[in-house]
Amino acid sequence: xxxxxxxxxxxxxxxxxxxxxxxxxxxxxxxxxxxxxxxxxxxxxxxxxxxxxxxxxxxxxxxxxxxxxxxxxxxxxxxxxxxxxxxxxxxxxxxxxxxxxxxxxxxxxxxxxxxxxxxxxxxxxxxxxxxxxxxxxxxxxxxxxxxxxxxxxxxxxxxxxxxxxxxxxxxxxxxxxxxxxxxxxxxxxxxxxxxxxxxxxxxxxxxxxxxxxxxxxxxxxxxxxxxxxxxxxxxxxxxxxxxxxxxxxxxxxxxxxxxxxxxxxxxxxxxxxxxxxxxxxxxxxxxxxxxxxxxxxxxxxxxxxxxxxxxxxxxxxxxxxxxxxxxxxxxxxxxxxxxxxxxxxxxxxxxxxxxxxxxxxxxxxxxxxxxxxxxxxxxxxxxxxxxxxxxxxxxxxxxxxxxxxxxxxxxxxxxxxxxxxxxxxxxxxxxxxxxxxxxxxxxxxxxxxxxxxxxxxxxxxxxxxxxxxxxxxxxxxxxxxxxxxxxxxxxxxxxxxxxxxxxxxxxxxxxxxxxxxxxxxxxxxxxxxx
Amino acid sequence: xxxxxxxxxxxxxxxxxxxxxxxxxxxxxxxxxxxxxxxxxxxxxxxxxxxxxxxxxxxxxxxxxxxxxxxxxxxxxxxxxxxxxxxxxxxxxxxxxxxxxxxxxxxxxxxxxxxx
Numbered sequence: 022x023x024x025x026x027x028x029x030x031x032x033x034x035x036x037x038x039x040x041x042x043x044x045x046x047x048x049x050x051x052x053x054x055x056x057x058x059x060x061x062x063x064x065x066x067x068x069x070x071x072x073x074x075x076x077x078x079x080x081x082x083x084x085x086x087x088x089x090x091x092x093x094x095x096x097x098x099x100x101x102x103x104x105x106x107x108x109x110x111x112x113x114x115x116x117x118x119x120x121x122x123x124x125x126x127x128x129x130x131x132x133x134x135x136x137x138x139x140x141x142x143x144x145x146x147x148x149x150x151x152x153x154x155x156x157x158x159x160x161x162x163x164x165x166x167x168x169x170x171x172x173x174x175x176x177x178x179x180x181x182x183x184x185x186x187x188x189x190x191x192x193x194x195x196x197x198x199x200x201x202x203x204x205x206x207x208x209x210x211x212x213x214x215x216x217x218x219x220x221x222x223x224x225x226x227x228x229x230x231x232x233x234x235x236x237x238x239x240x241x242x243x244x245x246x247x248x249x250x251x252x253x254x255x256x257x258x259x260x261x262x263x264x265x266x267x268x269x270x271x272x273x274x275x276x277x278x279x280x281x282x283x284x285x286x287x288x289x290x291x292x293x294x295x296x297x298x299x300x301x302x303x304x305x306x307x308x309x310x311x312x313x314x315x316x317x318x319x320x321x322x323x324x325x326x327x328x329x330x331x332x333x334x335x336x337x338x339x340x341x342x343x344x345x346x347x348x349x350x351x352x353x354x355x356x357x358x359x360x361x362x363x364x365x366x367x368x369x370x371x372x373x374x375x376x377x378x379x380x381x382x383x384x385x386x387x388x389x390x391x392x393x394x395x396x397x398x399x400x401x402x403x404x405x406x407x408x409x410x411x412x413x414x415x416x417x418x419x420x421x422x423x424x425x426x427x428x429x430x431x432x433x434x435x436x437x438x439x440x441x442x443x444x445x446x447x448x449x450x451x452x453x454x455x456x457x458x459x460x461x462x463x464x465x466x467x468x469x470x471x472x473x474x475x476x477x478x479x480x481x482x483x484x485x486x487x488x489x490x491x492x493x494x495x496x497x498x499x500x501x502x503x504x505x506x507x508x509x510x511x512x513x514x515x516x517x518x519x520x521x522x523x524x525x526x527x528x529x530x531x532x533x534x535x536x537x538x539x540x541x542x543x544x545x546x547x548x549x550x551x
Numbered sequence: 552x553x554x555x556x557x558x559x560x561x562x563x564x565x566x567x568x569x570x571x572x573x574x575x576x577x578x579x580x581x582x583x584x585x586x587x588x589x590x591x592x593x594x595x596x597x598x599x600x601x602x603x604x605x606x607x608x609x610x611x612x613x614x615x616x617x618x619x620x621x622x623x624x625x626x627x628x629x630x631x632x633x634x635x636x637x638x639x640x641x642x643x644x645x646x647x648x649x650x651x652x653x654x655x656x657x658x659x660x661x662x663x664x665x666x667x
Binding site for chain 1: 561563578579582594595596597598599600601602603604605606609629630
């Protein structure tokens with residue numbers, strides 16, 4: 022046993038040393054084992070052997086093991102330079118030390134890089150953080166046709182009396198032209214200083230059984246009162262907002278520790294007078310958002326300011342509004358805009374929303390059945406502004422042959438996020454999929470794109486999407502301030518960041534206008550090589 | 552160069568040379584002899600022992616000898632070493648160097664008494 026261990030230890034020595042002395046060394050240990058019995062002596066023997074490695078190794082490496090011969094006498098003719106090998110030295114201790122340290126460092130660094138999950142942050146956003154307001158401004162700048170909801174919101178902001186009384190808007194962009202009607206407000210629109218902050222209202226409190234996104238069901242919003250003209254904030258008002266924000270964080274944020282730290286940070290900033298310069302509501306909300314995100318690193322924490330008075334209770338869907346939604350969906354074929362079979366039997370589906378499955382399930386299954394024999398599928402989400410996670414899961418189900426979890430930052434995994442694959446008689450599970458994206462692809466459509474991209478199930482062609490994940494639940498603070506707080510931890514299986522504020526990057530970057538043509542070419546090439 | 556490894560002479564090498572000054576010994580016997588002459592303070596492990604022996608061989612301060620015919624351990628493969636003339640010279644000069652050091656130490660009252 023002892024000998025075996027020492028034989029292993031002896032491998033540390035240079036090979037020529039081992040060759041010359043291994044037998045002798047083992048003999049020496051055998052002798053000592055024989056002569057030194059008893060616990061104390063054995064322990065001392067092992068201590069000696071351990072120390073010996075430190076003392077003997079360097080010396081063993083310093084020896085040359087050359088045939089012991091004098092350096093040859095120098096046949097040195099005057100003035101003629103010559104090279105002579107004076108000594109055949111083994112590797113120096115220092116060289117071995119440096120070499121092994123460098124190797125270890127390289128291996129460690131490589132391992133560290135491998136274990137890091139790669140966050141999904143495009144280089145373009147310098148620090149990965151865009152405040153909600155900035156992203157809203159960006160969205161507004163991109164979509165400025167007067168007909169769009171955003172455009173109307175801008176106009177509304179310009180004439181406050183009109184904008185304030187009718188407070189509907191945005192996700193109406195998700196709806197078809199004919200239904201893009203004021204009654205189809207799906208979130209509270211908050212025009213302020215020409216900015217529009219989109220705050221999804223969770224109706225969770227009203228009816229706990231309802232899923233979060235049913236806030237997208239058209240709601241009858243109570244008429245909002247006209248806003249007071251002034252937006253100037255004094256210290257007391259700021260303190261009230263900060264205190265309330267701290268309470269809300271502690272009460273609702275899913276991680277108590279982070280909530281406490283974030284609340285403390287808000288308080289510290291307030292005490293330090295960091296907030297004193299923010300006299301304007303929008304600026305103050307932006308500042309608080311930044312402070313919360315700096316501390317918590319959670320992009321879904323947001324403070325919003327509304328120039329209009331926020332309604333006390335989130336509006337509930339009424340039977341009338343549901344009926345209207347149903348009718349609109351029927352008129353619009355549930356937003357399944359186009360179903361075509363292109364050359365090489367490539368299937369093409371243009372889908373402009375992910376409508377409620379309780380209304381549109383049959384339309385969706387019929388559409389997917391029509392594409393069942395396609396050799397490849399192109400799903401066009403360039404005009405899709407999201408919708409219901411149930412529909413995202415339903416359509417994705419056709420693309421897999423096993424139940425697949427469709428990650429969404431909105432909350433913990435529930436059954437709703439698992440596909441019901443395999444679907445009987447479906448042949449699309451192994452067909453190539455291409456998804457067309459644009460700068461207005463949003464929310465649920467981004468979830469669909471993000472998940473299929475991360476699962477390597479689809480190739481995304483087009484532009485980086487708009488970047489709206491809406492994982493937070495809206496909490497009213499007072500008439501003008503409200504905040505979005507994630508209440509459930511959603512573990513992203515693909516990395517740290519989702520698409521909030523940054524969008525989903527396509528695999529193939531082309532302008533939205535060229536996306537279809539590009540995808541068709543890619544699909545044809547793929548189908549032909551099969 | 553071998554000289555460099557043995558200049559200054561390491562304690563282990565000097566002890567080995569001192570052990571061999573009494574006669575031809577094999578590795579284990581050297582180790583025991585060193586242990587004895589240092590009062591048990593220095594027990595050479597196999598690595599230190601044979602690395603020092605190799606260095607001394609390379610410096611031609613000791614040499615390997617044929618196994619003495621009269622040993623009982625004839626059947627065991629042991630190598631015996633003895634001091635060369637150069638080795639004896641070096642050991643002496645090293646001892647003198649140490650004696651010089653001792654004189655100085657005594658003159659400076661670091662050492663008391665009159666041993667050595």
